[in-house]
Each structure stands twice: as structure tokens, then as C-alpha cells.
Amino acid sequence: MLPKPVWLGLCLALVLSGAAQADDPFITVASTTSTKNSGLFDHLLPRFEDATGIAVRVLAVGTGQAIRLARNGDADVLLVHHKPSEQQFVADGYGVARLDVMYNDFVLVGPADDPARIGGMSDAPAALARLAAAAVPFLSRGDDSGTHKRELALWRAAGIEVGTVSGSWYREAGAGMGATLNTAAAMSAYALADRGTWLGFRNKADLTILVAGDQRLFNPYGVILVNPAKHPHVKAALGQRFVDWLVSPQGQAAIAEFRINGEPAFTPNAAPP
Numbered sequence: 358m359l360p361k362p363v364w365l366g367l368c369l370a371l372v373l374s375g376a377a378q379a380d381d382p383f384i385t386v387a388s389t390t391s392t393k394n395s396g397l398f399d400h401l402l403p404r405f406e407d408a409t410g411i412a413v414r415v416l417a418v419g420t421g422q423a424i425r426l427a428r429n430g431d432a433d434v435l436l437v438h439h440k441p442s443e444q445q446f447v448a449d450g451y452g453v454a455r456l457d458v459m460y461n462d463f464v465l466v467g468p469a470d471d472p473a474r475i476g477g478m479s480d481a482p483a484a485l486a487r488l489a490a491a492a493v494p495f496l497s498r499g500d501d502s503g504t505h506k507r508e509l510a511l512w513r514a515a516g517i518e519v520g521t522v523s524g525s526w527y528r529e530a531g532a533g534m535g536a537t538l539n540t541a542a543a544m545s546a547y548a549l550a551d552r553g554t555w556l557g558f559r560n561k562a563d564l565t566i567l568v569a570g571d572q573r574l575f576n577p578y579g580v581i582l583v584n585p586a587k588h589p590h591v592k593a594a595l596g597q598r599f600v601d602w603l604v605s606p607q608g609q610a611a612i613a614e615f616r617i618n619g620e621p622a623f624t625p626n627a628a629p630p
Contacts (some may be wrong), residue, residue, distance in 0.1 A: 359390050362516045369384055374477045375433065383411065383412035383594050383616065384411060384414070384434060385412065385431070385432045385433050386396055386414070388418075388423055388436040389423060389438055390502070391503075391551045392417065393416070394398040394533070394534060395551075395554055395556065395557045395597060396617065397553065397615055397621075398417075399609070401603075401612065402415075404607075405602050405608070409599075410487075411595050411598060413599065417528055418506065418533075419498070419502030419503070419504075420503035420506065421442070421500070422500075422501065423435060423436075424443075424446055427452070429450050430591065432583060433582070433583055433592045433596035433623075434583065434596045436579070436603075437578070437579065438551070438577065439506050440455075440577055443455045443579045443581060446581060450586070451584055452581035452584055453583075456581070456602060457577060457626050457628060458579060458603050458612070458625070458626070459578050460577040461553055461576050462575055462576050463481075463504065463517055463550065463574040464555055465568035465569070466538075466541070466547065466555065466564045466567060468562070469491065469565050471567055472493050473493045474491075475487050475488065475547075475567050478567075479571055480571060481497060481511050481514075481568055482565040484567075485511055488507045488517070489517050489526075489527075492525070492526040493546075494528065494547065495527050495528070495546060496529075496537055496541040496544060496548045497548070498529075498532065498533070498549075499530055501536075502533070503576075504550070505549055508549045511549070513629075514573065534550060534554040538550060538558050538564070545563065547567075552622065555599075555624060556618060556620055557622070578623070580603055580604070582588040582597055585595065604628075612624075
């Protein structure tokens, strides 16, 4: 048993720690690199913090890693962009509910001289099939992110098993969107990017958007409160306030106001309460 002075000191430390947390509340949000790299969080979070007094600490990683963090209880809220994985997260009991927040789209980018001649195509899998036939360099994120998951689904729709050609014309960066685009620009390679990161990306070199508009490039984002029944330490009340704010008229207006070089990067689409 601890001596009485030590025990009292420990109790006092715990009380002071709890008081400090109450005075300076914060939550942890596991999210994707696109929400951070695009500048969206820099736009949204000060508005939320001003409205609520709750600080937000963001873990910006690929969607797959963000979901793993949330599954392990290392975040209070999950905000990512791969709906099947999000729905599975909730179905497995790790999330309370998935709510639509916003959407944008994916774009196929590549060198302006477009050696594969895919520019202007509206069928993304057909464009990828043409890339494969031409054996021109394509750089994948290769990181289990939402963008990577969508890219693999598009290759499957094109009837191409990229695992069999990895290391030839098909390369894997194993990196985030910004780093992948930097490498693609240096290689004059094609790549799939989310529009938000693409708009904010400064080192485009001769890369340009070649394919867009296919419904299969639709990119929805969802927000999920991590289930406190799975992880009792989750700050459910504070996290729920963040979720509620994002889907509120105020949060949705803040998303709509966000622009990159004058262009909207995300479109809010939360269902009315």
C-alpha cells in the first residue's frame, strides 16, 4: 500500500489533471491526408473551436490507417472517404453511426503531352485500360488509403490485375497524396488524385487533369463517432459535438465557403436533421 502522503499526492495530481482537461478540452480526430493537405481543416477547426471551446487534434493518415487507429481506440472521431470501409467499421461495432458530411471527386492526372491519349475520356476504367495497353508509367499511392482503394476498384473494373505488373510500368509510392503527386510530376507519370489535394498541390510541373466526371470517381466523406461501448475512454460527449457541428447548417456553410484558388474543393451534403 502506498504511504499516505504519496497516496494523497497521487489523488491530487489526478484531480488537477482532470481539472486541466476540463479547462482545456480537446478531441482527437483520425482523418485522411486530403482533408489536411487541402487546407480544409485549417479553415474549419478554428471556427469549431471558437464556437465550442473544444480543440481538435488531427491524425492525418490514409483512410485504412485512420480506421485502424479508430478501431484501436486511438481517436474519438473518424472522418474518412471510403464508404464501404466506414459502413463495415460501424457494422463491427466500432462506430456509433456514419453520417454524410461532404463530397468531391477523383481525377486522373498525367503529363500534358498525354502519351496514352486518354485526355477527355469520360470512362475511367476504359482510360486505365488504355494506360495499361500503352504501358506508360502510372504511380499508385499504394498505401491502403481511400484513394488507393478506389484506384484498385477502377483497375478491377477495367479487368486488369495490377499486382502482376507492379514494378514495371505500374509503380507504388507507398506514400500520401502530396508525395505521390510530387513523384508523379518528376516521373511524368499518370496518377489518381482527389480533387481537394490536386487543387492545393503547387508542384504540378506538366501534370494536368485528363479524365474527370465519371460517376465512379465520386468521392464521399463520412464522419463517425468512435463507439464508447468498445473504448470507454473515448470522449463521446465532446466528439459528438464535433460530429453535430460538421453536419449542422454552420458546419456545412463553412465547408461550402472553403475555396482553393477560387474553386470549391468540397461540396457539403449532410442530410437535414
